[in-house]
Amino acid sequence: MAFARAVRRPIGVFYYSASGxxxxxxxxxxxxxxxxxxxxxxxxVLLSGYTTSPVRGFGNFLRSxxxxxPAVSDQMxxxxxxRERTSAPIxxxxxxxxxxxxxxxxxxxxxxxxxxxxxxxxxxxxAAEGMLAVAQNExxxxxxxxxxETDFVARNEIFQYLALAMAKxxxxxxxxxxxxxxxxxxxxxxFEEFKLNLDHPKVSGETTVSNAVTEVAAIMGENxxxxxxxxxxxxxxxxxxxYLHTSPQPGLGRIAGIVSLEVEGENTQLEAxxxxxxxxxxxxxxxxxxxxxxxxxxxxxxANEREILKSQAESTGKSQMAVEKxxxxxxxxxxxxxxxxxxxxxxxxxxxxxxxxxxxxxxVGSPVIVVL
Numbered sequence: 001m002a003f004a005r006a007v008r009r010p011i012g013v014f015y016y017s018a019s020g021x022x023x024x025x026x027x028x029x030x031x032x033x034x035x036x037x038x039x040x041x042x043x044x045v046l047l048s049g050y051t052t053s054p055v056r057g058f059g060n061f062l063r064s065x066x067x068x069x070p071a072v073s074d075q076m077x078x079x080x081x082x083r084e085r086t087s088a089p090i091x092x093x094x095x096x097x098x099x100x101x102x103x104x105x106x107x108x109x110x111x112x113x114x115x116x117x118x119x120x121x122x123x124x125x126x127a128a129e130g131m132l133a134v135a136q137n138e139x140x141x142x143x144x145x146x147x148x149e150t151d152f153v154a155r156n157e158i159f160q161y162l163a164l165a166m167a168k169x170x171x172x173x174x175x176x177x178x179x180x181x182x183x184x185x186x187x188x189x190x191f192e193e194f195k196l197n198l199d200h201p202k203v204s205g206e207t208t209v210s211n212a213v214t215e216v217a218a219i220m221g222e223n224x225x226x227x228x229x230x231x232x233x234x235x236x237x238x239x240x241x242x243y244l245h246t247s248p249q250p251g252l253g254r255i256a257g258i259v260s261l262e263v264e265g266e267n268t269q270l271e272a273x274x275x276x277x278x279x280x281x282x283x284x285x286x287x288x289x290x291x292x293x294x295x296x297x298x299x300x301x302x303a304n305e306r307e308i309l310k311s312q313a314e315s316t317g318k319s320q321m322a323v324e325k326x327x328x329x330x331x332x333x334x335x336x337x338x339x340x341x342x343x344x345x346x347x348x349x350x351x352x353x354x355x356x357x358x359x360x361x362x363x364v365g366s367p368v369i370v371v372l
Contacts, residue, residue, distance in 0.1 A: 070102055082107055125223040129154045132256045133167035134242050141240045141258055142170035144191075144229040146213075149222040155248065159224070161200050162216050164251050166209060169196055170229050183372065184231040191229060230258075232372060238262040239270060241277030245285045257284035260372040269364040276360045279347055280370070289340035292370065297339060305334050340370070 070078065075097070082093045082104060093107075100106035130147035131154050146163040153159055173186060173194075192210035203215055209226060217224035234240045239261045244253030259280040261273055291297045306327060313326040335342045341354045351359075353370075361368045 075102065078102055078104055078107075125149060127223045127225050130227075131160060131163050131252050132244070132254065133160075133163035134244060134251055134253070134256055134258075135164070135167035135171055136240065136242060137171055139234055139240075140171050141232045141242055142167050142173070142229065143232070143256055143258065144170055145227045146224070147227050148220065148224050153220045153222050153224070156220060158200065158202050158216055158219060160249065160252055162198075162203065162212060165196055165198060165212075166191075166226065166229075167251065169194060169209075170231060173229075173231050182233060184233070186229050186231065188226055188228075191226065232258055232260065234260050234371075235262055237264070237266075238371065239273045239277050241274060241281045243278060243281035243285055255285050257281040258372060259284060259370065262369050262371050263364065264367045264369075272360065272363055273368065276356065279345075280353070280356075283343070283346050283353070284340070286346050287340075287343050289343060290338040291340065292372075293341040294335040294339040297335065301338075302331075306331060309334075 078097055079090065079093055082097060083090060096107040096110040097104075100110055127147035127149050129149060129151050130145060133144050133146065135142045144163065144167045146159070146166065148154055148159060170186075170191065173184070173191070188210075192208065192213075194209050195206055196209055196212050197206050198204050198212060202219060203212060207215070213224055213226055232240060241259045241261070243257040244251070244255070245257075246254040257280075259277050261277050261280075263273060309327045309330045310323065313323040313330075316323075316326075318326070336344065336352075341352070341357075343353055345351050345353055345356050348356075357368055357370060
């Protein structure tokens with residue numbers, strides 16, 4: 001609009017406004033002559049972008065309107081489109097569009113380059129928030145931990161999509177031991193070069209785990225990193241059950257409980273085993289056992305606990321015999337707190353987990369054992 005209004009002004013005033021000079025009326029003929037020469041050499045002015053003074057200002061002025069920059073409404077539309085494609089901050093979106101002369105595809109590539117540089121700068125920052133993602137097939141359960149800096153990013157659907165995609169891909173990890181059942185932990189050194197095939201409006205195509213994490217970090221503007229993963233497998237006669245606490249959507253949560261139950265012999269009552277397995281996985285999240293059974297509690301842990309309990313009991317001033325009884329009683333309580341099989345069942349605290357598993361064995365007609 002400013003350009004259109006300026007055209008209505010006398011040519012002499014228009015020219016001198018552009019060149020930064022103001023003249024009196026007796027210079028009008030000189031101005032007209034210079035403008036005539038300028039029109040004859042207009043192509044050279046537009047291509048070179050400069051001419052001798054005082055025509056230089058007008059040449060620059062013409063060049064600015066011949067650079068191909070879209071109208072303001074079109075610029076806003078391009079900014080909106082690129083923002084929707086990348087979720088990058090508006091400031092970065094506009095900077096990339098200007099840098100790429102408002103070419104949408106080129107600006108998107110430029111944003112990805114900028115983002116990787118920014119992500120590398122933020123990689124040293126603490127990433128203590130995040131999500132656990134769980135994926136399961138017939139014989140395996142994969143758990144991965146993806147970290148970020150804030151809970152806000154952990155709730156972002158792009159971040160959550162990446163976590164789920166990584167968990168599903170982790171099911172393809174081959175364990176070095178080729179074990180029939182058990183737990184196989186893996187870290188970034190094994191997993192980050194695996195290929196992912198992403199299908200999300202903001203992150204798509206085939207890329208490595210490492211590049212996908214970097215790209216999401218660039219979009220989020222935070223340090224995002226894959227911390228660790230676990231692959232759990234079962235035997236042919238077993239059942240794997242998973243429970244996720246504080247789950248924003250299926251497969252994601254802040255705390256995960258995984259339980260593996262195995263049945264001796266052929267058994268068709270898998271529904272009952274799966275039901276108890278799910279309850280046990282929930283129990284693990286709530287009770288947080290440190291050991292499977294009291295037999296597996298390390299001798300060092302028992303010695304340390306016994307020493308603490310003895311010191312507490314002796315402070316009461318009771319006899320040595322009474323102190324020993326107090327220590328043994330409190331040690332049994334300690335086992336109930338840290339050993340899964342000794343813990344009270346959270347669904348029915350009248351029984352412990354050992355009794356629960358024994359009852360399940362009677363129900364299905366075959367011995368059931370807790371493996372994980």
